[in-house]
Amino acid sequence: MVNKRMKAQAALKLARAAARRNDYTIDELPGRGKGSHRMFVVLNSEQNIVGRFTLTSHSRDISIGVLRSIEDGLSHLFGAKWMEK
16 A cells, blocks of 8 residues: 655556556546646557546645555556555
């Protein structure tokens, strides 16, 4: 479980690494999201969407609650505690 805050780019880097380990890819949905938020999808080998999450594009740290929500939402794909280094 996530226990420290991090930047959005660090969270995206962890998600991309976890996706590669599990034979998935992560793409951004262009034109989706609102304001500074960007929507990302997790794709399987047939390019079907199997998960999605949203990150901000500003430079502040993401709250622990949001990080835990992302971790829990993608744990069925990447396994428990996939955000821990």
